[in-house]
Amino acid sequence: MRRSVVPVLTVVGFLLVFWYAAAVWLNAPWAYNKAQRAGETLSFSQVVADTWSQKKPKLPAPHQVVKEVWETTAQKAVTSKRSLIYHSGVTLSATLLGFVLGTGLGILLAVGIVYNRTMDMSVMPWVIASQTIPILAIAPMIIVVLNAVGISGLLPKAMISMYLSFFPVVVGMVKGLRSPEAMQLDQMRTWHASKGQTFWKLRLPSSMPYLFTSLKIAMAASLVGAIVGELPTGAVAGLGARLLAGSYYGQTVQIWSALVMAAVLAACLVGIIGVLQRVMLRRMGMG
Amino acid sequence: MPLENPGSAPAEPVISAQNLDLTFQTNDGPIHALKGVSLDIAKGDFVSFIGPSGCGKTTFLRVMADLEQPTGGTVTVNGMTPEEARQARAYGYVFQAAGLYPWRTIGGNIRLPLEIMGIPKAEQDERVARVLDLVELSGFEKKFPWQLSGGMQQRASIARALGFDADILLMDEPFGALDEIVRDHLNEQLLKLWDRTGKTIAFVTHSIPEAVYLSTKIVVMSPRPGRITDVIDSPLPRERPLDIRESPEFLEVAHRVREGLRAGHGDV
Ligand SMILES: Nc1ncnc2c1ncn2[C@@H]1O[C@H](COP(=O)(O)OP(=O)(O)OP(=O)(O)O)[C@@H](O)[C@H]1O
Ligand SMILES: [Mg+2]
Numbered sequence: 001m002r003r004s005v006v007p008v009l010t011v012v013g014f015l016l017v018f019w020y021a022a023a024v025w026l027n028a029p030w031a032y033n034k035a036q037r038a039g040e041t042l043s044f045s046q047v048v049a050d051t052w053s054q055k056k057p058k059l060p061a062p063h064q065v066v067k068e069v070w071e072t073t074a075q076k077a078v079t080s081k082r083s084l085i086y087h088s089g090v091t092l093s094a095t096l097l098g099f100v101l102g103t104g105l106g107i108l109l110a111v112g113i114v115y116n117r118t119m120d121m122s123v124m125p126w127v128i129a130s131q132t133i134p135i136l137a138i139a140p141m142i143i144v145v146l147n148a149v150g151i152s153g154l155l156p157k158a159m160i161s162m163y164l165s166f167f168p169v170v171v172g173m174v175k176g177l178r179s180p181e182a183m184q185l186d187q188m189r190t191w192h193a194s195k196g197q198t199f200w201k202l203r204l205p206s207s208m209p210y211l212f213t214s215l216k217i218a219m220a221a222s223l224v225g226a227i228v229g230e231l232p233t234g235a236v237a238g239l240g241a242r243l244l245a246g247s248y249y250g251q252t253v254q255i256w257s258a259l260v261m262a263a264v265l266a267a268c269l270v271g272i273i274g275v276l277q278r279v280m281l282r283r284m285g286m287g
Numbered sequence: 288m289p290l291e292n293p294g295s296a297p298a299e300p301v302i303s304a305q306n307l308d309l310t311f312q313t314n315d316g317p318i319h320a321l322k323g324v325s326l327d328i329a330k331g332d333f334v335s336f337i338g339p340s341g342c343g344k345t346t347f348l349r350v351m352a353d354l355e356q357p358t359g360g361t362v363t364v365n366g367m368t369p370e371e372a373r374q375a376r377a378y379g380y381v382f383q384a385a386g387l388y389p390w391r392t393i394g395g396n397i398r399l400p401l402e403i404m405g406i407p408k409a410e411q412d413e414r415v416a417r418v419l420d421l422v423e424l425s426g427f428e429k430k431f432p433w434q435l436s437g438g439m440q441q442r443a444s445i446a447r448a449l450g451f452d453a454d455i456l457l458m459d460e461p462f463g464a465l466d467e468i469v470r471d472h473l474n475e476q477l478l479k480l481w482d483r484t485g486k487t488i489a490f491v492t493h494s495i496p497e498a499v500y501l502s503t504k505i506v507v508m509s510p511r512p513g514r515i516t517d518v519i520d521s522p523l524p525r526e527r528p529l530d531i532r533e534s535p536e537f538l539e540v541a542h543r544v545r546e547g548l549r550a551g552h553g554d555v
Contacts, residue, residue, distance in 0.1 A: 183382050186380075201403070284389065
């Protein structure tokens with residue numbers, strides 16, 4: 001833990017410096033433009049000050065984003081439509097539902113692939129093909145189709161999350177369920193174990209390290225899916241809706257604060273799985 | 288089943304192989320792993336299989352265990368086909384690696400085959416305690432495999448094969464990965480266990496002293512094609528202290544095994 005603090009802070013420091021410099025570079029034209037129209041000339045420090053405090057900058061400075069995030073989280077009621085916590089909650093619920101559905105689907109498909117020769121030969125190509133279709137192209141269709149049959153709100157977004165998150169789970173679990181060595185499978189055979197017993201007592205426990213690794217990727221993919229699912233519908237709530245509204249009105253600070261929030265959310269979710277992974281695998285003697 | 292000579296004569300062999308053939312089809316052509324192998328193992332025998340790498344020792348054991356299908360000849364185990372014997376859980380198989388599940392305690396590992404066989408919980412506990420005692424691991428029931436040394440893990444895997452009380456033990460180089468001192472100790476323990484339980488044991492090894500020390504019957508094999516070149520009935524008594532390995536009888540048997548191995552090499 002300790003040893004990683006210094007490198008992490010160094011990287012963050014470099015990023016901040018780079019970010020502030022980029023803000024000056026990208027926002028300076030607008031600052032000069034304003035000054036020219038007002039017939040003023042600007043000193044360098046005035047330019048810098050202006051580029052870090054514009055209302056609709058091309059690239060907002062970090063402190064502007066932090067201020068916006070602070071104002072829309074800590075200083076707003078959670079129920080307010082302007083609260084980022086509220087919007088995160090909306091996206092989070094779709095993310096989690098999609099994640100659960102995707103994980104379930106992924107595990108079911110993996111079991112089928114491992115135990116059924118026909119599925120082994122036929123399913124995997126479709127699974128891979130499904131991921132080569134750009135999600136932005138298919139998301140509106142999923143939402144329109146589901147709306148047409150009367151399903152709206154949380155579920156269509158969760159479906160898109162599921163679509164993205166089942167894939168890593170299938171791939172990881174197929175590998176995990178096949179991870180027992182030939183010797184361990186022979187051993188089960190000498191005990192005349194049934195297929196079910198071999199699954200529950202050997203294959204499933206052996207697959208746990210693979211499952212957790214997949215779950216981390218699936219969780220991140222699921223969040224992306226939920227945000228993408230909020231874009232094409234003109235949704236009024238959720239981080240995706242904030243992004244869309246922000247870009248409509250050129251509110252770059254709002255866009256960036258939604259992005260930061262999404263990143264924080266992803267980090268927390270993946271972190272929680274990481275902790276579960278560590279606890280569980282240590283308990284199982286595999287950590 | 289009618290016994291021809293009730294009483295004195297040895298009963299029907301526990302394991303009987305007649306003219307066994309096994310050819311593996313590989314990309315580099317067929318491999319003759321076993322050719323014309325015939326052998327009878329009587330009840331209570333301790334039979335060692337010794338021979339150079341690739342002579343089919345493991346393959347022979349796996350055929351007895353129904354893990355490999357012979358391409359010719361027949362095997363019976365307890366008078367049944369290997370498949371029936373496996374389904375009747377007639378044997379315990381000890382692999383070269385202990386293969387304990389890291390997520391189960393030592394007790395849990397020994398319990399695993401008992402759970403699979405549907406043995407009631409109370410009896411499981413009793414059996415686990417008994418076999419742990421047999422391999423001198425009492426008190427380690429709640430420990431996890433990584434907390435045990437390699438030799439202790441191997442003893443736990445033997446305990447696991449003993450737990451369901453099969454009267455045949457098939458062991459494929461169970462002590463191959465262990466150092467000499469641990470190995471001596473385990474050999475001694477294994478002999479005691481065999482003596483106490485009266486099990487029939489088939490044991491694969493690379494070590495001449497190990498084979499001679501443990502066995503009532505030593506089967507010498509040679510490769511390409513895998514076959515039996517000599518079967519030696521040991522004149523050593525059942526009671527064998529470790530220092531029997533310096534006795535003239537012991538050295539004589541060892542010499543004959545070595546000759547057998549050399550002869551197998553010579554005619555390649
Ligand atoms: N599944 C398999 N497919 C193809 N060839 C095999 C297979 N199993 C064993 N063989 C070949 O059969 C021959 C006998 O192998 P086996 O493992 O029985 O030898 P072994 O006497 O146990 O050798 P070692 O002392 O090295 O364990 C070898 O040439 C081996 O390469
Ligand atoms: Mg072998």
